[in-house]
Amino acid sequence: MKAYVYVTPKQTVLDPQGQAIHNALRKMQYRGVEDVRQGKYFVLRLDNGLDRAAAQAEVERIARDVLTNPVIEEFRFHLEDGQ
Amino acid sequence: MKAYVYVTPKQTVLDPQGQAIHNALRKMQYRGVEDVRQGKYFVLRLDNGLDRAAAQAEVERIARDVLTNPVIEEFRFHLEDGQ
Numbered sequence: 457m458k459a460y461v462y463v464t465p466k467q468t469v470l471d472p473q474g475q476a477i478h479n480a481l482r483k484m485q486y487r488g489v490e491d492v493r494q495g496k497y498f499v500l501r502l503d504n505g506l507d508r509a510a511a512q513a514e515v516e517r518i519a520r521d522v523l524t525n526p527v528i529e530e531f532r533f534h535l536e537d538g539q
Numbered sequence: 540m541k542a543y544v545y546v547t548p549k550q551t552v553l554d555p556q557g558q559a560i561h562n563a564l565r566k567m568q569y570r571g572v573e574d575v576r577q578g579k580y581f582v583l584r585l586d587n588g589l590d591r592a593a594a595q596a597e598v599e600r601i602a603r604d605v606l607t608n609p610v611i612e613e614f615r616f617h618l619e620d621g622q
Contacts, residue, residue, distance in 0.1 A: 462580055463580075464580070464582070474581075477581070477605070477606070480605065481601060481605065484605070486597065486600070486601055486605075487586070487597065488585050488586040488589045488593070488594070488597055489583050489584070489585060489586070489597075489601070490584045490585065490586055491583070491584035492581060492582070492583050492584075493581070493582045494579065494580070494581050495579075495580040495581070495582070496577065496578075496579065496580060497545055497546075497547070497577070497578040497579060497580035498557075498560070498575060498576070498577050498578070499547070499575070499576045499578070500572050500574070500575050501572070501573045501574035501575075502571050502572060502573065503570070503571040503572070503573055505571070506571045510571070511571070514569065514570065514571055514572075517569070518569055518572070522563065522564065522567070522569075523560070
């Protein structure tokens with residue numbers, strides 16, 4: 457099973473990386489982009505011995521405690537079967 | 540319209556960030572994770588004047604030319620309607 461975890465800066469938090477990319481796109485004449493936000497993205501390959509409920513709990517714990525800074529970031533994740 | 544762009548290291552490329560996270564998880568006694576890969580994730584808010592085909596072409600160009608290093612990374616993206 458694989459878990460896909462997405463971590464993004466909270467809407468209320470400034471995102472200087474995203475702003476830098478937005479400015480670069482403007483200078484490079486790319487049209488039609490009004491805002492850019494950058495986040496992180498993790499793919500966790502899980503032990504096949506875990507059932508879905510256990511995987512759900514374990515990934516939520518890992519995402520909350522290790523992958524996310526709860527002061528400025530939020531996360532979401534989903535599980536997918538298969539290698 | 541919003542574009543969600545995911546950039547990940549190619550399967551054949553070492554991912555030291557992912558490995559560091561994997562090692563940390565092991566030391567912290569998290570069970571059941573066999574591999575971790577880290578990527579980047581971008582949310583682009585697009586001008587509503589763009590139609591879907593134009594948005595598709597523009598985001599593909601941006602992802603390929605600006606957001607991804609084609610030597611070591613690959614990308615995928617999808618569009619979603621709404622603010």
